Amino acid sequence: MNGVTYNGGMHANGFAVGDSIGVVYQKDNPENNMTVFEYYDGPSYGSVTIFVLAAIVLALYRWRKINRKYNDSCPELDGTGRCRIYRTDKEYIFVTVYDVTASLPIKFLPISCDNRDFENTLMEIFHASLHGKYVEMKNAELIKAMRQRSWRQLYQHSTGVLLKHDSRTLEILPTQKATDGKGLDWDYSRAISFDLDGGSWKDIINSTRKLLEHHETDR
Template identity: 90%
Template sequence: MYFQNRKYNALSANPEHTSTVISNIGYIGNSGPIIHYKFTVNGVTYKGGMHANGFAVGDSIGVVYQKDNPENNMTVFEYYDGPSYGSVAIFVLAAIILALYRWRKINRKYNDSCPELDGSGRCSIYRTDKEYIFVTVYNVTANLPIKFLPIGCSNGEFENTLMEIFHASLHGKYVELKNAELIKAMKQRSWRQLYQHSTGVLLKHDSRTLEILPTRKATDGKGLDWDYDRAISFELDTASWKNIITSTRKLLNNNEADR
C-alpha cells in the first residue's frame, strides 16, 4: 500500500497523457486477462499493463505517465479510479484478526481482567521438585480429578489447568476416596513424603473474591500448617488475572530450600 500510494502520488503530481494500442493479452493462473501496451516518449519505448476484461489486441487505450519518469505509468482507467487498496486492505485486516485471535487463544485470560467465576470453587496445588499437582477440593475434602504440570509450564497452561479444577469442584461428582487412594492418584509414595518435599496453596473463590492461602512446615515437623500471615485476597471485579497467577506461583516457590 505504501509503494502503490507513492507511485500514484508521483504520477498525479506530474501527469502526461498519450494513447496507444493493446499489444498483447496474457494470463497468469486464474487471475484473469492482463492487457499489455507500449508507448514511446522522446524516442524511448516504455511498457505497461493491467488486469482488464473485454479488450482485444489492437484496441486503442489511453495511458497516463509521469512526465519526468515515464516508467511510472498506468491506463486512464486506473488513474481516474485512484489507488485501489481493496484486496490489500482485506488481506491486511484478515492477518490482523488472525494474529489477535492467536494471541488471545495463547494468552486467553492471563493478561486480562478476571473471568466470571460462579459458585464457590476450591483447588489445592502442591509444588514438588519436578511438577505442580492440582487437586480438586469439594467443600473441604480433596479428591479427583488431579492434574499435573511441569515446573516450567507457561502461565497460560497454569491458568487453564486451574480453571479446569475450579470447574470440577463446582460441577463434578464427588466420590469419597481414602487417603491411601488419593495419595496414590497423586503419584506420591506417602503423605509424609509429599509434605516434606513440597509447598502448597489452597485457592478458593466465590463470585466476588479469590483467596490464596499458602502452607508452611508444621512446628512438629510432621505435616503442613496454614500460613495465614502470607495469605492474599483479590477482588475479582478489579484484580488482574496475571497478578493472581504470578502470586500463586510465587507463593509455591517459597521455601524451596526446605525441600
C-alpha cells in the same frame, strides 16, 4: 436495434463502480426495451460478506490476545470453587476440592510449564469442584492417585496453597511447615486476596507460583 453501454460510476442495485450495463432498445417498440448485463467485474455480495466477517473475526481474535496479554482481566467465576496445589521439585499437583474434601480429578504439570498451561489447569480444577462428581476416596487411595509414596513424604518435600473463589473474590492461602515437623499448617500471614472485578489474572497466577516457591523442596 441499437445498443448503448453504460460504465457505471455509482453503486446501485447490487452493482459497484466499474460495472458495465448494456441497454438494448428498439426505436419503433420502446415498450420492448430491456437492460442486458454484458458483464459484471465487481465482487459478489456473498464473497464480500465472507471477507468482511473473516476480517472481523480475525480482528477480534487479535484484540483478545492483546487484551489477554496486557490487561489480563480476571475471568468470570461463578459459585465457590476450590483447588489445592502442591509443588515438589519436579511438578505441580492440582487436586480438586469439594467443599473441604480433596478428590478427583487430579492434574499434573512440570515445574517449567508456562503461565497459560498453569491457568488452564487451574480453571479445569475450579470447574470440576463446582460441576464434577465427588468420588469418595481413602487417604491411601488419594495419595496414590497423586503419584506420591506417602503423605509424610509429600509434606516434607513440598509446598502447597489452597485457592478458593466466589463470584467476587479469590483467595490464595499458602502453607508452611508444621512446628512439629509432621505436616503442613496454613500460613495466614501470607494469604493474598484478589477482587475479581478489578484484579489481574496474571497477578493471581504469578502470586500463586511465587507462594509455592517460598520454601525450597528437596525431594
